[in-house]
Amino acid sequence: KQEVTQIPAALSVPEGENLVLNCSFTDSAIYNLQWFRQDPGKGLTSLLLIQSSQREQTSGRLNASLDKSSGRSTLYIAASQPGDSATYLCAVHDNTDKLIFGTGTRLQVFP
């Protein structure tokens, strides 16, 4: 059974720092991996989708990498800003055709 883990559960950093969020999954047979952002009491916004054949995707200050063989993905946020404060979730689309979500990393960027 696919399990998705995100470490750390919470992170607090000063503005301007570069940071890395981690996502690991137990079964490497995935079709893709997505990173989402969730603001408090709100829905999820898709940030990046990496297909299984890809190694990374970039959007602005965000860069997501995927290493299927080791069951890991990282979300790199450059030059963090207070507006980046949110919960970040990763989800893998596994071979049962379902999205399996991690529990998220709650990020706070303080001025």
Add this chain to the structure above:
Amino acid sequence: DGGITQSPKYLFRKEGQNVTLSCEQNLNHDAMYWYRQDPGQGLRLIYYSQIVNDFQKGDIAEGYSVSREKKESFPLTVTSAQKNPTAFYLCASSIRTDINEKLFFGSGTQLSVL
């Protein structure tokens, strides 16, 4: 503006009562989904629909029911059989259920038990 609208934002259920959560989308998406989010847990799939008049159970369908009479609408009913309904409910849609299609989410409904 195109998007997914969930209502109400907050909902309270009395014991033994059925309640219905609304989800409407104007994105012309074929696929729609209902997820439940509990504190400290990942999202769990309740039901999904790939096309009008068709839907499938997800991982935690017991105590819930859905309908898909129109492409734009996918309401979720939380029945009295659901003994622990307090959670944040999220509706999502995608163009189709192709595995590489992004999901678009509504802003959620917080359901609490009185």
